[in-house]
Amino acid sequence: PTSVMWFRRDLRLADHPALRAAVDAGPDGVVPLFVLDPHLFDAAGTPRQAYLAGSLADLSERVGGMHVTHGDPVDEVVRVARQAEASTVHVSGDRGPYGSARDERVTRRLAEHDIELVRTGSPYAVAPGRVTKDDGSGFKVFSPFYRAWLEHGWRDPAPAVRDVPWFSPGGRTHRLPEVSSDADLPTPGEASARARWRDFLDEDVADYGEERDRPDHDRTSRMSVHLKWGEIHPRTMLADLGRSAGAEAYRRELGFREFYADVLHQRPDSAWDYYDHRFAAMDYDEPGDDLEAWKAGRTGIPIVDAGMRQLLGEGWMHNRVRMIVASFLVKDLHVEWQHGARHFAEHLVDFDLASNQHGWQWVAGCGTDAAPYFRVFNPMTQGKKFDPDGTYVRRWVPELADVPVKHVHEPWEMDDPPADYPAPIVDHAEERREALRRYEALR
């Protein structure tokens, strides 16, 4: 018998239970398949498309040529499975809103031809929906979820599958997409993911707890993009983490990734709607020039502009700065969070529906475990605290390169501010009052 290994967000060979299952079911041959689904691919901006193309190219080389097709997976998977005379198609489970509906449709169409879609594992240590309260319902707050998640535990990493009988069923195959991006992207692929992870373990994990909030030091793991595409499984990472305080802090962040996936699974509508429905009635401004200034990194608020320019420059932004720019959009510019989330979706290489939408909703005050709405980030105070010398700001906003430390987060306080850097588009103190006024009106 033969089988099909349909790769999606699991572009690796190590610690891959679905691949193990595909080999067990297909001793006479396993087709490595990737379907470029226009619904997903066309919606991704060029940084993400370019990264995916690179990661696919890397994996393709290691499987003796990936069978790539383009179109609706329902048609493509069925066609390839029949061509290969496979009796099973193997995937890593996907419990996201689009993925689970797609997999249901594929399952039904395959069944018409007596072919089974077999889901094994997921991109998480614990699949969304598995960690529940005693009454079987899902968690709405992170800390109790995290305790239950640790208690639930996960399997040890599976050994790498060797000697896979890869084969190609022939027929139409699409060329790998050729996309280039202006952003300065990390090297894609499983080997690159492992190398980055080893470097982080050697150099930075010990101090992670103290350093993770410092965009100027830039010592977070940058594993998000590798996790996004499954070039490494979080189980592998969890097994490598020791017991140091830094490792504990890091485990907690991986827990956040799992929590948000679980919440999205509980509430698929929260992908684009308010998790806390009350906030839909809030008074927001129609986005206009302010939103464009925010996107371009020309708001006149240094830490905000540095973050937005890092997003365009690298397809990535430091977590602390993601919170600052998101708060600024929602609470200083009074723009609904979805506009910001969409811009992030277009530019982030690590864009993940669950982490992004719930990261935004948390900052906007309408999400899970919400920071109280009235806690409005002050971007100048944040800048001084987490980028005290302005190193991060200067890296991304060259207009401020020569501004003394004292004024780097408030250049408008200078007698002679740099002429080529914009004046602030809003007054933070005033907009903070305005945000609170609108919140009171909602209550």
Ligand code: FAD
């Ligand atoms: P590290 O600090 O090294 O963290 C390690 C890993 O833990 C990350 O790779 C990530 O998988 C996970 N993690 C860390 N913080 C969070 C968090 N707050 N929520 C969920 N997982 C976390 N993360 C994404 O992966 N994709 C997104 O689209 C995304 N959008 C975000 C939008 C906003 C508004 C905010 C506030 C956060 C968002 N995050 C997102 C979470 C976080 O900013 C990134 O995961 C992190 O910056 C990635 O860099 P890193 O790998 O160096 O992180």
